[in-house]
Amino acid sequence: MNLERIKTLISFFVRVYGKYKKQIIILSALGFLGGLLEGIGIGALIPLFSFISGGDGIGQDIISKIINKTFLVINLDLNIWNLIGLVTALFIFKAFALYYFLKIRTKIVADYENNLRSDLYSKTLRANWSYLLKHKIGYLENVLMTDVGANVKMFESVATIILDSTNLLMYVFVAFSISAFITVIALALGAITLLIFKPLISRTKAYAHKQLSLNKMVTHYINENVAGLKTVKVMGAEKEVIGVASGFFERMRFLRIQRSMIKYFTSVVTQPISIFFIVTVFIISYLRPPFNFAVFIAIIYLIQKIFIYIDRAQTSLHAISEAVPFLRNIVNFQDELNKNQEIGTGQNKFEFNDNLEFKKVNFSYNSDKHTIKNISFKIKKGEMIGIIGPSGAGKTTIVDLLLRLFEPRTGEILIDNKNISDISLEQWRKNIGYVSQDVFFRNDTIANNIKFFDERVGDLDMEEATKISNIYNFIQKLHTGFDTMAGERGNLFSGGERQRVALARVLARRPKILVLDEATSTLDNESEAFIKTSLEKLRGGLTIIIIAHRLSTVLDVDRIIAIDDGRIIEEGSPKDLLNKTNSYFYKAYNIINDNI
Template identity: 30%
Template sequence: MIERHKHLLTPLPQRPVFKRLLAYAKSHWKILSVAMVLLVGGTGAEILGPILIKIFIDDFLTPGVFDLQPLIFLGAGYVLLHLSAAVMNYTQSLLFQKTALKIIQKLRIDIFEKVEQLGLSFFDQFPTGGLVSRITNDTEQVKELYVSVLATFLQNIVFLIGVFAAMFYLNVQLALFCLVLLPMIYIIMHLYRKFSSAYYAEMSEKLSELNARLNESIQGMAIIQLFRQERRMNREFKKINEAHHNAWYKSMKLDGLLLRPAVDFISIMALVLVLTFFGITSLNSPVEIGVLYAFVNYLDRFFEPVNQIMQRLSIFQQAMISAGRVFRLMDHDEFAPAKTGTADPQITKGEIEFRNVTFSYDGRQDVLKNISFKVNEGDTLALVGHTGSGKSSIINLLMRFYTVEHGEILIDGIPVEEFSNEELRSKMGLVLQDPFLFVGDVTHNIRLFDSDISDSKVKEAAEFVHADPFIRELPKGYGHPVGERGATFSSGQRQLLSFARTMAKEPKILVLDEATASVDTETETEIQKALEKMRRGRTTIAIAHRLSTIKNADHILVLYQGRIVEQGKHEELLAQKGLYEKMYLLQQGAEKLAVSEQGPAI
């Protein structure tokens, strides 16, 4: 990962992260208000229970008064309180969790939309597994914050307030003594948050690395097995997994020390304080058994929500770290190049011009140096050169995947920055060397979500590029299922489908990035015939690996280390006795050698 993306690994401060998470709940304030009222009601009903028991003990059991009617009312009230508390707590929990799921649904959509807006420069450098981890694992952790943490915190905080209110009602002096417990509990929580945040940040990052390595290994499994790299990949995966395990182990030791044991110790000290108070009080005056029962009961009820809060602090910390990673990504401003100006120009001719264009991916090393050329309407321009000469970079700039740093790119005499994305993408067709197919069927991959492309137009495009014969031979024809990345199709078949996809949109400008490199010779012959038809009336820029395929181009640019070193037609370049001629003779020799090694045809 390059330097400008390192900040994405740095955790955000928890306070602003928490505020942003709460902001997602604003649009659900009505249903949350109802849930809060039910929460207070249910908590109040639970708190009143021990007071009714206290009344029974002190007013009926101790003096031996068993008046039937008051006892029936008291018992019925106790049962009714518990039933109403159960109903209200169930309903408020359901409302909180329903709202939480809606919030996470919105958060996932927001981060996915943000990722779609980022430029290719970001995807070139940031690992795919890390992005997947943020959109899935991290948002899942945030979901737990809303589902199990915030609702529990609210419920238990309201319960604690109610418990102290009941304690003050029973005995003000003893309740004031119990207030000493709050600073002690706060210190434990503060220490836990301070140390656990670092551990959970490390855990989340190692999980992202695991996902990234797993994604890379699965996609490159053929290469791993071919070069017998299973042991090395296993060692590297084991190393990252060990680091993730160690971070988890540190957090588990911290949980074991500062969560339940520390709180249990404070609860024991509180119980000793209460019993001591009543013991001393009994020396001078009688002790009400009901009040003692109520206080011990409230202490037990006091520490149960404290324990629940402490146990969920670990989930809270994980959620805050994960939310910080999500918001880091959402705040990242490496956007795809966008339209400038208020005009809405249209591509009508398809003329292309580069004026003194210089470009660098990393800001240090130029991959294009002072590139200038012009392609007239309907002409074909071929780009040739060794690997790394800058051919694909010219295509990337023309498609506005990257921003031009120095120089200018014009289409129909208008800077490419002034066109809308819709205009550029609808009027420019791009066919890559490695075509990408989506899960679906053949028709879906040719139409590609464009409802304006009818089934007849899909078939017409397939016939145009000679893909129709092999599609008809498929068991389900145009409805034949396509797996992930079109793995069940040959490279030539995938390329034909990408040709059909491009032609279905009827682009004004056609861009071919070594489009026939993955196609066998027989299929290439058919595609070349289709390309002749495709180029008619369209401006075409073609990156050519096989020089024999661009003999008829109107103009050829020969690139070397980011510069145009030769240009002209095929015959003119051969006559110059330069780099183009060397490349052409080498390819001709290689092709003749391949033919001679095959032997005579049978």
């Protein structure tokens, strides 16, 4: 890893975990305290073993001398029982330090996980529509569950390295005070082991990159096919869909095995290296008089601990290396979200007393071709208009501009001669009701699907809205009424029933403008009639804009605007346009009727 990559990685760490620097300092302090207490406790074993083996308990290492002087200062005899009490007390205090370390680490990790998921989710929902359109199905789910999960494991590994590093430093200090020669050799061997295994850590990171890409593909593939499961079944394509999924799962299995084997290999190899070193130390110590059994036991324990921490360091490095691609992905995702937040600059309140106007509006999804070309029209308050045209003409784009999902490239949209961008985005959307062809339902009760997180909507508002949308009687006949579960995506109801519930959801909020975007295109004649009856009840009280392919839906509107290739090609009342044999509406209407 070159210096530039190290700097980049450190900057990622600082950015992601920087807000927790105070807690990380506390963790470091607790780790150091725990290591210090254990180090002194291990050092105290030397005089203890000296007493057991018949010696005077006075060792020549630094820790033993400090213990001896401390006992003299507090006027306490240096004997086996006092040493046992000291060692016990030190390890108990070390256990408390470790407990608080783990408690703080757990809280930090839990807070980090919660805050990160909440931040990513909220920023995604507040991102602009053009950015969200590019998202694949399941991408956000994969980031929130898989990428964040891997990031949390990295945080835990970083905390573990902090604890292990402080403990390792104390073990090295105590071991060095007993035998500098053996400690230096142990550290050198440990460093060599880490260098030898460095390529394996890099390979772990490479596998993690592949895993990240594969996770995205698998999540997208599963969500995509679950959404289209009915089509998959009726087309008899289960075998092929399962086959592709099995291929993904086999690749996931292969990557898991490869990553695990690398980690297991480093752990397994480190153990015999440490045993070999301990045996070598014993032989050298035994052959070099004077042989002190108490010192030997202590140094062996310390060296074994040093190798254990070296092994744990490798494990943590593998975990961090695996998580680095996920960390990068989250940081990049955060950057994208920050650059693509929906900006509502308006501060004014919503007021609608006269008319809504598109004035020389142009719009394009990219710089090459305009979807909407110099469109101008006015809609009076209380007017019901229909917007028709062939597929791709720009009808839905007009709606998206009205909903402020996009901004015009040039021109302006006015309400009572004021640019709608000057109105608070929240206020605007509370006053615009929108019903689309694809109705969104939560797997919840009918009541909660109508109220839809809006505390302003009460039971009376809900009942009144369902009566207007001609769905009230149907709901009352259900065994549990408004408390009836709608099912996943509302699949327990017919298309017409879902559309009327969706209309009730919008009407319960008492909007000033109602937009129906192909809301009747897939309905049977009876369901369409119910919707048209509902619209007649609303005529004059609401400004209604109907986007329709189904021309029977707009026969009773006040005015029709026909769009083709992003331009208005004609407008007028349905009756007037039907009387013009060369009009688009006349030709389209008669083509449909001729084919019936």
